[in-house]
Amino acid sequence: MRLTSSLILNAVLCAAVPPVPRQQKPPAFFLAGDSTTASNGGWGDAFLTVLEGGATGQNEGRSGATTVSYINGEGVELLQGLVTDNTDDYDCYVTLQFGHNDQASTANITMDQFQSNLQFMSEKITAAGGTPIILTPLTRRTFTNGTLDDSLANVSEASRKAAQAAGVPMLDLNAASKAYVQAIGSSDADTYNLAFGDWTHLNEHGATVFARIVADLVEEWRLAFDGYITPDEELSEKIKEGIYA
Numbered sequence: 001m002r003l004t005s006s007l008i009l010n011a012v013l014c015a016a017v018p019p020v021p022r023q024q025k026p027p028a029f030f031l032a033g034d035s036t037t038a039s040n041g042g043w044g045d046a047f048l049t050v051l052e053g054g055a056t057g058q059n060e061g062r063s064g065a066t067t068v069s070y071i072n073g074e075g076v077e078l079l080q081g082l083v084t085d086n087t088d089d090y091d092c093y094v095t096l097q098f099g100h101n102d103q104a105s106t107a108n109i110t111m112d113q114f115q116s117n118l119q120f121m122s123e124k125i126t127a128a129g130g131t132p133i134i135l136t137p138l139t140r141r142t143f144t145n146g147t148l149d150d151s152l153a154n155v156s157e158a159s160r161k162a163a164q165a166a167g168v169p170m171l172d173l174n175a176a177s178k179a180y181v182q183a184i185g186s187s188d189a190d191t192y193n194l195a196f197g198d199w200t201h202l203n204e205h206g207a208t209v210f211a212r213i214v215a216d217l218v219e220e221w222r223l224a225f226d227g228y229i230t231p232d233e234e235l236s237e238k239i240k241e242g243i244y245a
């Protein structure tokens with residue numbers, strides 16, 4: 001009787017012992033997208049500056065890019081190369097944020113094509129050993145009668161569908177950035193414009209704020225990034241409260 005119960009106890013204890021954890025690698029973030037991610041106008045460079053604790057990254061945003069031009073311009077091969085070159089030392093994540101240029105009528109890209117292009121990119125990144133993260137596009141900051149224009153609704157919807165179909169994580173940057181911009185209003189939002197009347201691209205101040213929105217979404221998605229993203233609680237709190245920062 002004693003023997004039996006102690007055997008049972010042993011079995012229970014053994015089962016409860018967690019496996020030896022794999023040494024955790026720091027994350028690497030490779031940022032793919034259009035000019036709203038790219039250097040000089042996007043949030044990408046500012047996001048890279050908040051990485052710490054051995055985390056790294058590279059901004060591969062391309063001004064004017066659609067999913068079609070990015071794929072045709074060997075962007076996927078580039079991302080795959082970055083993942084395979086870094087996967088020994090890092091957990092590799094690739095953010096995909098497109099839509100601003102894809103939705104222009106001159107691009108001649110249907111929403112179905114846009115969605116399948118995002119799925120294609122996701123599959124290639126996964127095959128290379130990376131984790132794709134689809135971001136819905138950063139909001140523009142144009143208002144009509146005090147209400148923020150919802151001008152990226154179709155590409156945001158297609159981005160969500162692509163993430164769901166590909167079974168990859170989706171961070172709703174469009175919703176988060178819209179909520180913040182609507183809350184602060186148009187005249188404060190104008191202070192983030194890269195140039196007068198440019199309600200799409202970001203100056204350095206804007207890049208800092210919207211990179212923090214991305215960082216907060218990333219951390220909410222995966223709390224394990226704690227220690228790899230430098231916190232700025234004051235800025236995060238203001239964004240959450242919809243107070244101009």
Ligand SMILES: *[C@@H]1O[C@H](CO)[C@@H](O)[C@H](O)[C@H]1NC(C)=O
Nearest residue numbers: 068105106107108109110113
């Ligand atoms: C748009 O794309 C479709 C399908 O790819 C093609 O048949 C059509 O010629 C294109 N239109 C223009 C104006 O480029």
Ligand SMILES: *[C@@H]1O[C@H](CO)[C@@H](O)[C@H](O)[C@H]1NC(C)=O
Nearest residue numbers: 143144145146147148149150
């Ligand atoms: C904005 O306000 C003007 C003036 O009140 C009005 O004529 C117009 O229809 C409004 N536009 C929208 C989209 O609500």
Ligand SMILES: *[C@@H]1O[C@H](CO)[C@@H](O)[C@H](O)[C@H]1NC(C)=O
Nearest residue numbers: 103105109110111151152154
């Ligand atoms: C997507 O929405 C925008 C803004 O409403 C519109 O201008 C564009 O024509 C739409 N594109 C497609 C392909 O549906």
